[in-house]
Amino acid sequence: MDNGSTGKDSYTIGEVVARLRQEFPTLSVSKIRYLERRRLINLTRTRGGYRLFSPQDVELLRYILTLQDKEYLPLKVIKKRIEGGAPVPISGESGNEFSRVLEDRVYTREELADAIEVDSRFVDDLISVGVIGRHSELRQRDVEIARMALEMAKYSIQPRHLRGMMAAVDREAAMFKQVLNPELRSGDDARVAEAVNKARHLASVDSRLKELMMANILDTFAP
Numbered sequence: 001m002d003n004g005s006t007g008k009d010s011y012t013i014g015e016v017v018a019r020l021r022q023e024f025p026t027l028s029v030s031k032i033r034y035l036e037r038r039r040l041i042n043l044t045r046t047r048g049g050y051r052l053f054s055p056q057d058v059e060l061l062r063y064i065l066t067l068q069d070k071e072y073l074p075l076k077v078i079k080k081r082i083e084g085g086a087p088v089p090i091s092g093e094s095g096n097e098f099s100r101v102l103e104d105r106v107y108t109r110e111e112l113a114d115a116i117e118v119d120s121r122f123v124d125d126l127i128s129v130g131v132i133g134r135h136s137e138l139r140q141r142d143v144e145i146a147r148m149a150l151e152m153a154k155y156s157i158q159p160r161h162l163r164g165m166m167a168a169v170d171r172e173a174a175m176f177k178q179v180l181n182p183e184l185r186s187g188d189d190a191r192v193a194e195a196v197n198k199a200r201h202l203a204s205v206d207s208r209l210k211e212l213m214m215a216n217i218l219d220t221f222a223p
Helices: 013-020 029-037 055-070 075-083 109-116 120-128 140-153 159-184 189-218
Strands: none
Touching (some): 055 075, 159 189
16 A cells, blocks of 8 residues: 655645545545545645645545545544544554444434535435434444435436335345244244344345346346
8 A cells, every 4th residue: 555655745636636546436636625625634735826735644634534434434523533633543554443334333414414425405315215214313324325325316316216226125124024034033032143144144145136137137228
């Protein structure tokens, strides 16, 4: 991994995007500008107004992006961590710190919207169609779902269009539950745990099956 030690004292914003895009494929100039507007990074500028990154700025940006993409922390939480003097690990030393996803983290609507950089109305729309918030609270998995829904929205597939997809998932989950119901209702903790594992396996097979079926259909798109 590139640790920024190339002998250069400063980098342009384009150079920084090129250096970090392998680690963060969605990184763009506009995203860096957004982080600067939110005052997570404070860059020097040339007389002509061009942004310049020091090697320390590059490491700070890498730290911010890792917290955002790997731990799904909202920007205001990241900002507080930085302002609180949390050490910024140099490249290559951050693996241990960021390898654990905070599965028990709970988000407010605003925090989730901040984490994926959207208006909170987008989160509300996802909640209203039942795509996220199924546990009466917003969790890490909901952040990932919202990120994917946002990617779909780039192609004009809005949250309301996901209602049918969610209904199909509900029907399949109900089918799995019906098949495993004797074990789930057994009252035996070991049998219940085994049934849940079977349900997860079925879900994995189901996901791969749909992927292959979709691939067959997509092959018919081209004449």
